[in-house]
Amino acid sequence: xxxxxxxxxxxxxxxxxxxxxxxxxxxxxxxxxxxxxxxxxxxxxxxxxxxxxxxxxxxxxxxxxxxxxxxxxxxxxxxxxxxxxxxxxxxxxxxxxxxxxxxxxxxxxxxxxxxxxxxxxxxxxxxxxxxxxxxxxxxxxxxxxxxxxxxxxxxxxxxxxxxxxxxxxxxxxxxxxxxxxxxxxxxxxxxxxxxxxxxxxxxxxxxxxxxxxxxxxxxxxxxxxxxxxxxxxxxxxxxxxxxxxxxxxxxxxxxxxxxxxxxxxxxxxxxxxxxxxxxxxxxxxxxxxxxxxxxxxxxxxxxxxxxxxxxxxxxxxxxxxxxxxxxxxxxxxxxxxxxxxxxxxxxxxxxxxxxxxxxxxxxxxxxxxxxxxxxxxxxxxxxxxxxxxxxxxxxxxxxxxxxxxxxxxxxxxxxxxxxxxxxxxxxxxxxxxxxxxxxxxxxxxxxxxxxxxxxxxxxxxxxxxxxxxxxxxxxxxxxxxxxxxxxxxxx
Numbered sequence: 207x208x209x210x211x212x213x214x215x216x217x218x219x220x221x222x223x224x225x226x227x228x229x230x231x232x233x234x235x236x237x238x239x240x241x242x243x244x245x246x247x248x249x250x251x252x253x254x255x256x257x258x259x260x261x262x263x264x265x266x267x268x269x270x271x272x273x274x275x276x277x278x279x280x281x282x283x284x285x286x287x288x289x290x291x292x293x294x295x296x297x298x299x300x301x302x303x304x305x306x307x308x309x310x311x312x313x314x315x316x317x318x319x320x321x322x323x324x325x326x327x328x329x330x331x332x333x334x335x336x337x338x339x340x341x342x343x344x345x346x347x348x349x350x351x352x353x354x355x356x357x358x359x360x361x362x363x364x365x366x367x368x369x370x371x372x373x374x375x376x377x378x379x380x381x382x383x384x385x386x387x388x389x390x391x392x393x394x395x396x397x398x399x400x401x402x403x404x405x406x407x408x409x410x411x412x413x414x415x416x417x418x419x420x421x422x423x424x425x426x427x428x429x430x431x432x433x434x435x436x437x438x439x440x441x442x443x444x445x446x447x448x449x450x451x452x453x454x455x456x457x458x459x460x461x462x463x464x465x466x467x468x469x470x471x472x473x474x475x476x477x478x479x480x481x482x483x484x485x486x487x488x489x490x491x492x493x494x495x496x497x498x499x500x501x502x503x504x505x506x507x508x509x510x511x512x513x514x515x516x517x518x519x520x521x522x523x524x525x526x527x528x529x530x531x532x533x534x535x536x537x538x539x540x541x542x543x544x545x546x547x548x549x550x551x552x553x554x555x556x557x558x559x560x561x562x563x564x565x566x567x568x569x570x571x572x573x574x575x576x577x578x579x580x581x582x583x584x585x586x587x588x589x590x591x592x593x594x595x596x597x598x599x600x601x602x603x604x605x606x607x608x609x610x611x612x613x614x615x616x617x618x619x620x621x622x623x624x625x626x627x628x629x630x631x632x633x634x635x636x637x638x639x640x641x642x643x644x645x646x647x648x649x650x651x652x653x654x655x656x657x658x659x660x661x662x663x664x665x666x667x668x669x670x671x672x673x674x675x676x677x678x679x680x681x682x683x684x685x686x687x688x689x690x691x692x693x694x695x696x697x
Contacts, residue, residue: 226241243412300485337686344373376406455665469623493590494611540594554576582599
């Protein structure tokens, strides 16, 4: 059985305690690997290595040289994408069909930010001050703590790591204790790409034993986190006590809004993609279906028919549509929310419990579940379930759709399905979310910013905007002529 260790200062090292944590395969329920159980001592060693790297060889590389390293890493990731996908599937139970695409595609983020590294330019500012030359420059923040979730470990790490390195920062990564193997494996490629020791470090372990000391470490300049809003709030509060910068990509309760004039079949498939792809374990899950009342019954009938045909089972099989829930605690949470929905009066028209039929090897499968008769003040419509559970809510017109869609604490994403281009623009302008998809869902790119409004977070991943979250601007004033002036008056 393979043991995955920390990666600190260019070396793979065990936890100082020698302890490990078992990692289970969500499909079989069997322990397949062990990961190092880190501590504050391991965190301190990693942060020290990252700080020293900031002041050492890494600081001597210019932006173009950093870009070349990122491009080299992209090539290595593409070459090794199949192995990375196999590890992710074994660790978190997501479909091989999706992960094999995802691990290969993530190389584009390193290429994009590798190309962007030497194109971040300051400015010469024409101030109102005579005989003074004023210009700005962008500089890295320093050591970045990166805390990543279990649902898409490598891709969501990439969204942080690529811009942070392009900007000249160093990193200490804390992956989820449930899915650390792929991140540790990525460190092999970091090493082969030629990054100096200490630039990228990984410490595995539990949140209170690794995450807490990492966030609070005095030499960490910024925390970049993806996860639940509750955990994000705790990190924000801790970072605020030391005036640290943060990027938080948190939860969602995204509305998928279907109007009567939409392409019916395309919308059905888009709704299914929004909630049942990735077994609903995604922050952008379209977990609320807002349906125009005139098509409600017919649309739900077709939706139930198509979703009910989904193949459930082995995530490694190309024929599987819905895999297992990644962790047992998450499985229990989803079942609890299904029970809450029933008690609150919602009507379950599909699924509604554990799946134990053909293809279910372990005990962490949940049927694709659809509830109708949902009111937007029900918990099933307000709280993030993070599983294959859809709440259907009817509406009459655009105004009511907007009122329902925005009436949650989250604001990560939304989908709009309509044949009316004017309506799509009006809806996109009024929706209080960071991403709006029109007649599609779950589309992402390294070129486009991603992030949330409200309790869905702060900052942006991807696109040019992302790199500025890892930079600070300095203004420099140079007197072009020496002159005598009153020293007690502002210049």
